Amino acid sequence: MSIAENIDLITSHLPTNVRLIAVSKTKPTELLLEAYQHGQRNFGENKVQEMVWKQEELPKDIGWHFIGHLQTNKVKFIAPFVQLIHGVDSFKLLKTIDAEAKKASRIIPCLIQFHIAEEETKFGFSFKEAQEMLNSTDFKSLENVAISGVMGMATYTDSENQVRKEFAHLKEIFENLKSEFFPGNADFKDISMGMSGDYRIAVEEGSTMVRIGSTIFGERNAKQSAI
Numbered sequence: 570m571s572i573a574e575n576i577d578l579i580t581s582h583l584p585t586n587v588r589l590i591a592v593s594k595t596k597p598t599e600l601l602l603e604a605y606q607h608g609q610r611n612f613g614e615n616k617v618q619e620m621v622w623k624q625e626e627l628p629k630d631i632g633w634h635f636i637g638h639l640q641t642n643k644v645k646f647i648a649p650f651v652q653l654i655h656g657v658d659s660f661k662l663l664k665t666i667d668a669e670a671k672k673a674s675r676i677i678p679c680l681i682q683f684h685i686a687e688e689e690t691k692f693g694f695s696f697k698e699a700q701e702m703l704n705s706t707d708f709k710s711l712e713n714v715a716i717s718g719v720m721g722m723a724t725y726t727d728s729e730n731q732v733r734k735e736f737a738h739l740k741e742i743f744e745n746l747k748s749e750f751f752p753g754n755a756d757f758k759d760i761s762m763g764m765s766g767d768y769r770i771a772v773e774e775g776s777t778m779v780r781i782g783s784t785i786f787g788e789r790n791a792k793q794s795a796i
């Protein structure tokens with residue numbers, strides 16, 4: 570199957586309110602261009618340098634989504650152009666994004682990443698930590714970030730039940746934050762959840778953005794993924 574056919578097949582399973590982020594990490598720009606020529610405009614990357622050189626090389630109407638763990642000292646390189654930062658996993662990172670967005674005269678949309686999986690290694694806030702941040706005066710003074718929703722990754726497991734439970738939990742976190750901190754704020758709208766292996770479950774549980782890589786571009790080899 571071609572990249573175009575893969576995109577069509579995935580899109581045919583997505584309700585119209587769910588956006589497809591094509592996760593292109595480790596893939597050469599020719600493949601991104603193939604997706605672009607088929608109409609794909611949102612791409613996800615998890616390494617700062619890679620996203621920067623791809624952004625320089627490719628058409629300027631692409632929306633670049635940063636989906637991985639972002640180091641504070643690298644925010645400045647993507648602040649001028651990044652469309653959405655999915656993985657805000659600490660208050661320190663959010664403050665840095667705010668400062669760099671200010672220098673770039675932008676307001677950068679961000680998603681708060683929540684730890685919903687069983688695995689220890691995944692980054693993210695707990696609900697209580699997010700409440701503390703959102704209640705703080707420091708948070709209220711930030712002017713160059715816009716919190717536009719939440720992001721999470723489910724446990725890597727064959728248990729559909731567990732994955733479903735974790736996505737349902739993220740949806741519940743979203744609803745609770747919306748009523749407590751963002752009532753009537755139309756900008757707080759996105760739930761980024763679902764990857765190649767679990768996006769159909771994520772969509773059933775209320776995802777508005779799926780981040781899909783290997784089902785579009787093919788498997789990444791282990792060495793490349795580990796970079």
Ligand SMILES: *Cc1c(COP(=O)(O)O)cnc(C)c1O
Nearest residue numbers: 592615636764765780781782783
């Ligand atoms: C790599 C990655 C994806 C895409 O994974 P696939 O299984 O290839 O679809 C989605 N989200 C994040 C955060 C990733 O790092």
